[in-house]
Amino acid sequence: MNRFDYVRAGSVAEAIAAGAEPGAAYLAAGTNLVDLMKGGIARPERIVDITRLPDLDRIERLPDGATRIGALVRNSDLAHDPDFARSYPAVAEALLAGASAQLRNAATAAGNVLQRTRCQYFYDVASACNKRAPGSGCEAIGGVTRAHAVLGWSAHCIATNPSDFAVPLAALDAVVEIEGSAGRREVALEAFHRLPGDAPERETALEAGELVVALRLPPEAAGFAAHARYLKVRERTSYAFALVSAAVALRMEGSRIAEARIALGGVALKPWRCREAEAALADREATPEAFRATAEAALAGAEPSGDNAFKIELARRIVVRGLTLARAGTPERVPALPASPFAGAHHA
Amino acid sequence: MSIPITLTVNGIPRTVALEDPRVTLLDLLRERLDLTGSKKGCDRGQCGACTVLLDGRRVNACLALAVSHDGAHVTTIEGLARDGELHPVQAAFIAHDGFQCGFCTPGQIVSAVGLIQEGQAGDDPERIREGMSGNLCRCGAYAGITEAVATAHAAMAGASGLPGGYLREDAA
Numbered sequence: 001m002n003r004f005d006y007v008r009a010g011s012v013a014e015a016i017a018a019g020a021e022p023g024a025a026y027l028a029a030g031t032n033l034v035d036l037m038k039g040g041i042a043r044p045e046r047i048v049d050i051t052r053l054p055d056l057d058r059i060e061r062l063p064d065g066a067t068r069i070g071a072l073v074r075n076s077d078l079a080h081d082p083d084f085a086r087s088y089p090a091v092a093e094a095l096l097a098g099a100s101a102q103l104r105n106a107a108t109a110a111g112n113v114l115q116r117t118r119c120q121y122f123y124d125v126a127s128a129c130n131k132r133a134p135g136s137g138c139e140a141i142g143g144v145t146r147a148h149a150v151l152g153w154s155a156h157c158i159a160t161n162p163s164d165f166a167v168p169l170a171a172l173d174a175v176v177e178i179e180g181s182a183g184r185r186e187v188a189l190e191a192f193h194r195l196p197g198d199a200p201e202r203e204t205a206l207e208a209g210e211l212v213v214a215l216r217l218p219p220e221a222a223g224f225a226a227h228a229r230y231l232k233v234r235e236r237t238s239y240a241f242a243l244v245s246a247a248v249a250l251r252m253e254g255s256r257i258a259e260a261r262i263a264l265g266g267v268a269l270k271p272w273r274c275r276e277a278e279a280a281l282a283d284r285e286a287t288p289e290a291f292r293a294t295a296e297a298a299l300a301g302a303e304p305s306g307d308n309a310f311k312i313e314l315a316r317r318i319v320v321r322g323l324t325l326a327r328a329g330t331p332e333r334v335p336a337l338p339a340s341p342f343a344g345a346h347h348a
Numbered sequence: 349m350s351i352p353i354t355l356t357v358n359g360i361p362r363t364v365a366l367e368d369p370r371v372t373l374l375d376l377l378r379e380r381l382d383l384t385g386s387k388k389g390c391d392r393g394q395c396g397a398c399t400v401l402l403d404g405r406r407v408n409a410c411l412a413l414a415v416s417h418d419g420a421h422v423t424t425i426e427g428l429a430r431d432g433e434l435h436p437v438q439a440a441f442i443a444h445d446g447f448q449c450g451f452c453t454p455g456q457i458v459s460a461v462g463l464i465q466e467g468q469a470g471d472d473p474e475r476i477r478e479g480m481s482g483n484l485c486r487c488g489a490y491a492g493i494t495e496a497v498a499t500a501h502a503a504m505a506g507a508s509g510l511p512g513g514y515l516r517e518d519a520a
Contacts, residue, residue: 006351006369006415027416034372034411035392047369049416076405080468082514089515096513100482101463102396105405106412226516238481334513336474 001037008049012056012179012213018048020181020209026050028072029106031099032115040125041116041132056213059084065219068177071110071212075165076101078109079334088217089330090168090228090247097232097339098164100239110212112165113176113192114204117269118241119148119159130156134201145306147243150315151299152268157200158305161193161269164339168230168247170271171263172221180210189215193270200269224249224261227326231318232265232339242266244315245339248322250286257281262298262322267315274298277319286327288320295319353418357381358427366415373417374398374409377424385425385454389484396483399455399462400424406462408482425454428461436503437461437496446496448487459483460497464504468513471498 009015019026023045027033036042050056056072059081067087069078078084079095099107121127121140128137140148140158148158166189174189187205194202206212227250234240245265251258260281264272277297284290295316302312321341337343351366357377364380374391377383377400389397391410398409401423428435437460440446447453459480469475476497477490485493 001370004369008416027413029411030413030416031393031408031411034413038392047413051416074405076466080466080513085513085515092513092515100396101466101479102399102406102408102459102482103393103411105462106402106407238478330515332514332516334515336472337478 001034002040002043002045004044005046006049007046008052010052012053012211015048015050015053016179016181016209016211018046019211021046022208024048024209026211028108028111029074031103031107032111036116039123041123050211062216065222067217067221069109069215069217071108071214073109075099075104075107075109075112079104085334087222087225088168088172088228089225089334090230090249091165091172091217093334093338094164094168094230094232094245094247096334097230097245109165109215112163113169113189113215114212115163116203117159118162120144122159131159131196131200131203134199138200141306143306145308147241147266148305148308149268150302150304150308150311151264151272152195152270153305154196154198154200156198157196157269159196159200159269160266161271162241162266163271164230164232164242164245164265166193166271167245167263167265168228168249169215169217170273171247171249171261172224173218174221175216175218176205176212177214177216178206178210179213180207184213186216189271190273196269203269223251224259226330227252228330229322229325230339231322231325231341233314233318233341237337237340237342244311244318246315246318246322248319248326250323250326252286252327255285257284257286257327260294260323262294262319264298264315264319267302267311274319276300281323286323288324291320291323292316294323351415353415355414355417355419356421357383358423364414369413369415371414372410373400373402373412373414373422376414377409377422383424383426386458387451387454389452389455394484395452395455396459397452397455399459399483401458401462404465406459423458425458428457435461437464437500440496440500440503441493444492444496444499445489446492447485447489452483452485452487456480456483456485456493460493460500463497464501469497469501471501473498476501
């Protein structure tokens with residue numbers, strides 16, 4: 001790990017001032033940053049510790065029915081907050097499908113959304129990586145690419161975003177609240193993560209020194225609580241990143257779907273919202289044929305970036321399964337194996 | 349520049365002057381406080397051998413910078429037994445043969461204490477396995493570990509509330 005200066009911020013204003021210095025990085029739990037520093041992938045010259053910032057560890061229901069998740073709310077506290085889990089069950093399930101209990105106890109909500117890709121070529125400092133070392137090339141292309149992107153990738157980067165949490169947040173139109181030296185602004189979560197294009201080193205909409213202070217779910221997001229699921233396929237059933245995942249949420253009126261929300265994880269460098277597929281389901285009967293057509297639409301434009309064509313059909317099937325399970329209804333309790341498609345006994 | 353921090357470790361206040369902010373909580377416990385029960389396995393948050401309770405919650409001590417946790421309460425494997433009496437989780441690991449080589453065991457036991465306090469798993473083996481997935485055992489003692497956690501949960505009944513994780517208003 002490189003040497004760095006340590007600054008403990010007592011206020012958001014102090015944090016932003018310290019974070020605006022070149023080479024600065026914000027530290028919350030450190031579950032991603034410290035790991036990256038140990039590997040020499042991140043080499044900040046100054047660590048700005050934001051763990052003592054007041055009021056950022058709260059979950060607030062706002063008067064209009066929106067919910068604001070403070071940046072420092074721990075993943076496990078959010079997932080186990082009874083009101084939050086009942087209002088946004090797919091978000092709770094996604095949180096509990098991520099990492100391990102130890103990491104969820106430490107990692108923060110904003111840290112989850114900001115976590116870096118798990119592409120093994122990004123992690124291996126001996127490999128060329130345009131994200132880690134801009135202009136050096138992408139050794140993932142032509143390499144071992146089972147876990148890489150099938151949507152939105154470029155000739156410069158084929159990595160995926162590893163967050164589970166961000167997938168239902170994208171489906172539910174979450175907003176990222178940001179503080180910077182120019183004041184406060186908001187960015188839709190869907191637009192927060194950038195596709196690689198020709199500048200994969202630019203990962204988010206954050207400008208230098210800007211700090212995520214909260215994530216906000218809009219009032220209508222709780223309207224999907226009765227029919228929401230998160231499903232995740234991975235190489236083992238726990239403590240692994242997604243090969244493919246899907247957040248599916250339906251607003252039902254009788255047997256008809258009034259509104260559908262679908263987002264995919266593990267397939268692109270951002271949570272992949274499937275708006276055209278959603279629109280095709282609106283005001284339709286919830287039939288297997290409609291679900292299959294929706295899945296085809298959701299993966300329209302998907303292309304393998306290497307040895308990962310299997311992900312495209314896998315994602316279609318996860319969309320169909322997600323829609324089927326969401327239609328059947330949110331389970332009473334988070335399944336013993338959260339988000340596992342192999343734990344369907346509840347709906348059998 | 350030396351940074352003094354104070355941690356309450358296993359009930360005892362300990363003040364340490366950090367010469368370098370890079371020191372992890374794990375290295376501070378092992379190298380500065382001679383508490384070598386918490387193990388350095390992967391040192392990257394993947395194996396769980398370094399699991400401690402930080403302000404009552406199980407975390408990976410290898411990924412926590414000590415300087416960021418000034419004022420915290422830490423419980424390590426050394427702090428579980430009371431007056432020579434093993435903690436119920438320690439006793440259950442022995443009774444169920446929940447280890448072979450023993451290297452992952454302190455992390456497994458502290459993690460199990462955290463899991464039981466969290467109250468999410470109860471005595472359901474599937475939920476216990478899921479809740480313990482952040483602790484790897486290269487000897488593969490998982491069957492005994494799962495039984496030990498279920499037994500300890502029963503022995504500590506009342507230590508935690510009803511299992512949580514409900515997603516619907518009409519649920520129990």
